[in-house]
Amino acid sequence: MRILVTGADGFVGKHLCRHLRDDGADVFEFRGPEIPGPMNIELTDGEAVARAVHEVRPEGVVHLAGFSSVAQSHADPARAFAVNVLGTVNILAALRKSAPAARTLVVSSGEVYGKIPEGQRATETSPLEPSNPYAASKAAAETAAIQFFRGYGLPVVVARPFNHLGAGQAAHFVVPSFARQLLAIRAGKSEPRLEVGNLEPVRDFSHVGDVVEAYRLLLLRGAAGEAYNVASGTGRTILSVLGELRTLVGVDVEPTVSPERFRPAEIPYLVGDAAKLRALGWQPKRTVTEALRDVIEEVTAL
Template sequence: MRVLVTGADGFVGRHACAALRAAGDEVVEVHGPRGEGISSTALHFDIADEAKVKAAVSEVKPDSVLHLAGFSSVAKSHQNPARVFAVNTMGVVHLLTALRESAPKARVLLVGSGEVYGPVAEGTLAKEGHPHVPLSPYAASKSAGELAGEQFFRSYGMEVILARPFNHLGAGQDPTFVVPSFAAQIRAIALGTVDPILRTGNLDAIRDFSHVKDVVDAYRLLLLKGEAGQAYNVGSGEGRTIRSLLEEMLQLSGVQARIELDPARLRPSDIPSLVADTGKLRALGWAPRLTVADALRDVLGPRVGSN
């Protein structure tokens, strides 16, 4: 299939494009404004620019769209809510409007976030029917983007599928995210360039972690078999504290360090526990192939974690 991948120059986008090509798909990459020069064959535009989105979709006329472009930081979303909604919500509207005009039969996977559920009682899995209780501009903008997708499905019969990924890990993730931040600090400690002190935010939060390669496999499956108008959680279905990940990373690396709370790394609002019910996705035939330990080794890289 001919797949238009927005956000192709991002962490997940790079893994997704590789997986789609390995499966034999034709991939047309869309890079954001900061992706200029990375690829001479990719399209470059801001998903919040309606005119450029329309022009690109009219040119490509894709069979399928994997929509990954977006503002991805929960923590930073509190600093610029207007930009977050312009990208994560209006970007969806621009894309679907353009597809309705130029490629109305394309199957579209809108990648949202499990953050839309907000707080879920510890020991309870978030199901797709769970109400949305967003605690950040990021989560609210993703929820609003989903509403737009549902409206285009209901009103115009477009093949829109919703993915709600939970936390995913792997090589190439921005160091502003928690696990790559730990990895950068661990590498620096291992090299002896800093004191053996690891600075962290809240380590008691419980999250659902998956390897990014399993996540992108789920996305391709949803493009092929997902039911239009439906939402699918993408995760492991297992909860772990951030602290347990950090302890495993230290064990894998052989590094010893003192852990210190850094108030600057705490979010204005945080969710104590968020774990996915993945029954709908698994019913389509998906199951994870890789482990969290595999992902942590990939994040740590070849210089660390060879024990």
């Protein structure tokens, strides 16, 4: 199967491309525009996207590329909407023209649900109440994807992943940031000061390996026009994840809360229900502890 992966050079993209190739797929990678190249695409350039999709003519597409930082979306909401919404529309429009039968997975986010009642799990029928520019742009991209399904018959599926961890995540995300600080302290390269933001929010964490297996399954078997949560169903505070990371690294240092690391409009509790995905045969195989060990190993090797 000829599969096009956008955002192939990103955290999840690298894991996904490897997983798809291991399964025998012929994978074509769209990367970011920072380095010039025929497959290094600026998603907001509709003509460039159209040319690249026409050249590949994929049978399947996983659209991962986008503006991925909640924190940075507050600083640059226009860029978040341009990349996540216009970029998605450009991909879908190019597919409609050059590969209308290609099964397409548009990757959204569990953030689209916004705040949910504590102790409950968001399901695919829960209302979408995004509370930050990143989430709002993802919700808008979902709307565009479903319109292309309803209006033009494109076989589009939407994934709503919750938080996921593992090797390869950018340093500004919370767990890699913690790991870098702790390992620098352990090595004597920095003062025993661990700067953190709000540690109270509860989140639903999965291993990135389980997430990419979910994406492959949804690409092949997800129902067109439907959305699927990708989630563990278990909530943990950021504080508990930090505590486990400190134990794994072997550094006993108390965190120092830095107000500048707090996000506006923080969601206090966000946990997902993946029963719909599990009904397709998906089962998590890996633990958060394994993901934290992968992060530690990667940062140690730097």
